[in-house]
Amino acid sequence: xTEVTQTPKHLVMGMTNKKSLKCEQHMGHRAMYWYKQKAxxxxxxxxxxxxxxxxxxxxxxxxxxxxCPNSSLLNLHLHALQPEDSALYLCASSQAGQSNQPQHFGDxxxxxxx
Amino acid sequence: xxxxxxxxxxxxVPEGENLVLNCSFTDSAIYNxxxxxxxxxxxxTSLLLIQSSQREQTSGxxxxxxxxxxxxxTLYIAASQPGDSATYLCAVLxxxxxxxxxxGTKLIIKP
Numbered sequence: 001x002t003e004v005t006q007t008p009k010h011l012v013m014g015m016t017n018k019k020s021l022k023c024e025q026h027m028g029h030r031a032m033y034w035y036k037q038k039a040x041x042x043x044x045x046x047x048x049x050x051x052x053x054x055x056x057x058x059x060x061x062x063x064x065x066x067x068c069p070n071s072s073l074l075n076l077h078l079h080a081l082q083p084e085d086s087a088l089y090l091c092a093s094s095q096a097g098q099s100n101q102p103q104h105f106g107d108x109x110x111x112x113x114x
Numbered sequence: 115x116x117x118x119x120x121x122x123x124x125x126x127v128p129e130g131e132n133l134v135l136n137c138s139f140t141d142s143a144i145y146n147x148x149x150x151x152x153x154x155x156x157x158x159t160s161l162l163l164i165q166s167s168q169r170e171q172t173s174g175x176x177x178x179x180x181x182x183x184x185x186x187x188t189l190y191i192a193a194s195q196p197g198d199s200a201t202y203l204c205a206v207l208x209x210x211x212x213x214x215x216x217x218g219t220k221l222i223i224k225p
Contacts, residue, residue: 004157042203042215043158056212090157099145099207102160110155 003027006091006106014114015081021109023074023091030096032074033103034066037088049074050096081113116141116208120216128224129196135189135219137204142182145207149178149189152201152218161202162189194223 004025013019023032030051035043048056049068057066063085065077074091088110092103117140127133137147146165150158162171162178164187170179175192191198201220205213 006157042205042217043213045212048212088155092158097211099211100163100165102148102163103213104160105150105157107157108155 004091004093004104004106006089006109008109009107010110010112012112012114013078013081015083017081018077018079020078021076021089021091021111023076023093023106024072025093025104026072027093027104028071029093029104030071031094032068033092033094034074034076035090035092037090037108043090047076078111081111083113086111086113116144116206116214118204118206118214118216120202120204120219122219123217124220124222126222126224127194129194131194132190132192133194133221135191135202135204135221137187137189137216139185139187139206139214141208142185143209144182145209145211147178147180147187147204147206148213149176149187150203150205152203158203191221196223196225199223 007022032049034046037043045058046060047066052068063080067075088108090108091106094103095101119138121136148163149161152158164171164180177190180187201218203218205215
């Protein structure tokens with residue numbers, strides 16, 4: 001079982017819908033990440049939160065809006081997505097600033113845009 | 115710009131064989147190198163993390179080495195089992211504290 005929990009596991013939405021992806025961890029990690037992964041490709045970094053503040057935004061379109069309400073939760077709000085946004089969205093967490101600790105990943109949300 | 119390459123892209127071996135997966139990177143300014151495993155439709159599981167000052171790490175049947183000066187790492191899997199079938203990704207933590215990923219090696223262990 002993964003220590004990073006992502007919900008929902010699957011999401012199908014139309015291009016005009018608004019939905020949110022949720023991620024939760026209780027390992028005391030203060031760095032949390034959103035990645036996008038297309039089939040047969042490695043993960044692409046989208047956002048990084050460090051101590052609940054957005055520290056990295058990898059030029060992600062504004063139709064993706066991250067939110068970190070507290071140190072255990074990370075949300076990704078979705079609005080007016082495009083078919084090319086269909087992918088596996090992975091959340092990860094790690095000890096902030098600790099190079100001797102790995103990132104821990106959730107099982108992801110499989111997103112399909114109709 | 116850091117680039118990470120994994121060879122081969124796919125590998126199929128009979129059960130019980132020992133095998134080696136390769137990872138290379140272009141910039142030696144890294145904090146660590148990590149090996150992950152990904153099963154189909156699942157997230158990534160951290161297997162081994164080698165800090166830049168270390169040469170190798172071992173966990174069970176897995177051994178990872180790091181030669182930072184030559185920009186190479188290997189993941190050695192001993193006595194392979196069908197349950198080892200997965201995609202294996204390596205990633206380096208770069209000077210910006212971001213993971214730079216290889217494209218992965220898809221491993222199939224034949225019973």
